[in-house]
Amino acid sequence: MSSLFDLPFEEEPEPERNPEPGTGNLEPARERERRVYTVAQLTARIRALLEREYFEIWVEGELSNCRVWNTGHLYFTLKDTGAQLKAVMFKTALARLRFKPQDGLRVVARGRVSVYDPKGEYQIVCEHLEPAGVGARMLAFEQLKERLAKAGLFDQARKRPLPALPRKIGVVTSLEGAVVRDIIHVLRRRYGNAHIVIRPTRVHGENAELDIKRGILAIGKVPGVDVVIIARGGGSIEDLWAFNEEVVAYAIAGCPVPTISAVGHETDVTIADFVADVRAPTPSAAAEMVVARKADFQAGINRLTDRLGTTMRTRLAMRERHAAELTHDLRRIVRARLSARERRYQSLRLTLETFDVRRRFAAVRTRLVAVDGRLLSALRRRTHAADGRLRSAAARLDSLSPLAVLGRGYAVCWNQDRTQILRDASTVAAGDGVRVTLERGELQCEVKQSG
Amino acid sequence: MAESDPTIKDFEAAIAELEGIVKQLEVGDLALDASLKLYERGVQLSRFCHARLEDAERRIEVLNERGELKPFDDK
Numbered sequence: 001m002s003s004l005f006d007l008p009f010e011e012e013p014e015p016e017r018n019p020e021p022g023t024g025n026l027e028p029a030r031e032r033e034r035r036v037y038t039v040a041q042l043t044a045r046i047r048a049l050l051e052r053e054y055f056e057i058w059v060e061g062e063l064s065n066c067r068v069w070n071t072g073h074l075y076f077t078l079k080d081t082g083a084q085l086k087a088v089m090f091k092t093a094l095a096r097l098r099f100k101p102q103d104g105l106r107v108v109a110r111g112r113v114s115v116y117d118p119k120g121e122y123q124i125v126c127e128h129l130e131p132a133g134v135g136a137r138m139l140a141f142e143q144l145k146e147r148l149a150k151a152g153l154f155d156q157a158r159k160r161p162l163p164a165l166p167r168k169i170g171v172v173t174s175l176e177g178a179v180v181r182d183i184i185h186v187l188r189r190r191y192g193n194a195h196i197v198i199r200p201t202r203v204h205g206e207n208a209e210l211d212i213k214r215g216i217l218a219i220g221k222v223p224g225v226d227v228v229i230i231a232r233g234g235g236s237i238e239d240l241w242a243f244n245e246e247v248v249a250y251a252i253a254g255c256p257v258p259t260i261s262a263v264g265h266e267t268d269v270t271i272a273d274f275v276a277d278v279r280a281p282t283p284s285a286a287a288e289m290v291v292a293r294k295a296d297f298q299a300g301i302n303r304l305t306d307r308l309g310t311t312m313r314t315r316l317a318m319r320e321r322h323a324a325e326l327t328h329d330l331r332r333i334v335r336a337r338l339s340a341r342e343r344r345y346q347s348l349r350l351t352l353e354t355f356d357v358r359r360r361f362a363a364v365r366t367r368l369v370a371v372d373g374r375l376l377s378a379l380r381r382r383t384h385a386a387d388g389r390l391r392s393a394a395a396r397l398d399s400l401s402p403l404a405v406l407g408r409g410y411a412v413c414w415n416q417d418r419t420q421i422l423r424d425a426s427t428v429a430a431g432d433g434v435r436v437t438l439e440r441g442e443l444q445c446e447v448k449q450s451g
Numbered sequence: 452m453a454e455s456d457p458t459i460k461d462f463e464a465a466i467a468e469l470e471g472i473v474k475q476l477e478v479g480d481l482a483l484d485a486s487l488k489l490y491e492r493g494v495q496l497s498r499f500c501h502a503r504l505e506d507a508e509r510r511i512e513v514l515n516e517r518g519e520l521k522p523f524d525d526k
Binding site: 165294 | 483487500501506508514520
């Protein structure tokens with residue numbers, strides 16, 4: 001790609017005016033027919049021819065491989081579906097442009113065709129460029145981007161977090177070139193025992209997108225692969241184009257595990273970048289994102305484990321202190337109470353001992369016997385007196401008994417329930433039952449009339 | 452394989468749970484019994500994480516078109 005421009009022009013080469021080989025009349029005709037040029041001579045003639053014929057022409061095409069050398073000149077390729085044309089624009093002409101030439105841009109160029117003799121390659125030396133609408137690829141890119149955005153493939157909500165510690169790291173890339181080595185190198189450095197599964201694919205050229213799609217589908221199914229890097233090194237926008245294809249976009253979206261896209265250089269943006277869960281600026285950066293340093297993991301876990309231990313020890317020590325304090329308090333309280341009881345007990349015992357209990361019992365018994373004798377004789381006397389009083393009371397009671405009155409022919413009239421003695425005829429009505437008590441027996445009567 | 456413990460889902464889950472336990476213990480209004488249980492769980496998680504770090508096999512494989520895994524020629 002760059003071979004043509006390994007020796008960029010510092011100035012436009014002077015057309016050489018090599019004299020043509022001698023054509024003197026003395027030469028035989030055969031010699032004239034068989035005219036042998038040197039390479040330089042022929043190249044010079046071709047250059048003269050092209051420069052004469054195409055000293056000021058307009059040509060339309062798509063910019064590709066745009067590259068400004070440190071000389072300040074712009075080298076690029078103009079292309080369309082059928083052909084490519086090497087092109088250069090010198091610094092002074094470049095400075096006059098009102099837009100920035102970019103890959104994929106369709107332009108109309110004005111210039112002259114020339115030949116770079118040392119390489120025998122022709123090219124157009126452009127004086128002027130103007131954009132001819134958005135390049136077809138760019139247009140396709142924008143349209144696909146819009147379509148996929150509408151389909152929700154770029155939604156932030158779809159983005160999955162990468163596993164903190166992947167079991168197996170899947171890589172979809174080409175085995176050619178530095179990319180795969182870079183990724184392996186970075187992974188090995190960060191996480192020595194990383195398990196890597198590589199799915200080789202073509203990453204540019206005809207139908208590369210189908211290869212990439214198959215690769216993503218296949219690697220997503222490998223047991224244990226829990227993250228996939230989709231990577232490609234830098235190149236022209238055409239080189240990266242496979243990663244702008246819809247089939248690749250859907251393959252990434254459909255990948256069962258989180259994906260990292262790492263396509264081209266940091267400034268290259270592809271559809272794959274939008275769809276992937278994470279976009280890495282470069283393949284090496286992808287490898288760095290996919291797994292932290294093992295040492296960092298270990299340090300992190302150790303920190304947590306230390307905190308766990310320290311906290312638990314502190315808590316235990318706190319509990320222990322608390323328990324010790326409680327025990328101490330308890331002992332103090334119990335001791336205080338015990339001594340109070342003890343004191344009270346001792347004083348009671350002292351009091352008790354001051355009484356001579358047995359002597360007091362003897363005195364009590366003597367008094368008891370004496371009292372007993374007096375009580376008995378008093379009781380006897382009182383019983384006798386009570387007897388007489390009882391008999392006279394009975395006689396008096398007898399004279400007051402209603403039975404004695406009944407004996408004289410009176411009767412007592414009760415209400416039906418025998419709860420009340422009737423004294424007033426108006427308290428009963430006709431039909432009420434009454435009871436009448438006689439000296440001997442009782443009558444059950446019914447009132448015929450009252451009042 | 453790391454000690455397969457059905458109560459631990461994966462490395463992330465283990466780290467997250469361990470962090471949670473440390474915080475819970477540090478806040479510290481738990482009964483001693485409960486905090487001892489948490490501590491034991493924490494130690495178990497920490498062991499799991501360390502084991503898991505050593506778990507992955509240092510290996511590079513290439514998945515070919517036929518879906519076979521072959522060792523990668525790592526010069």
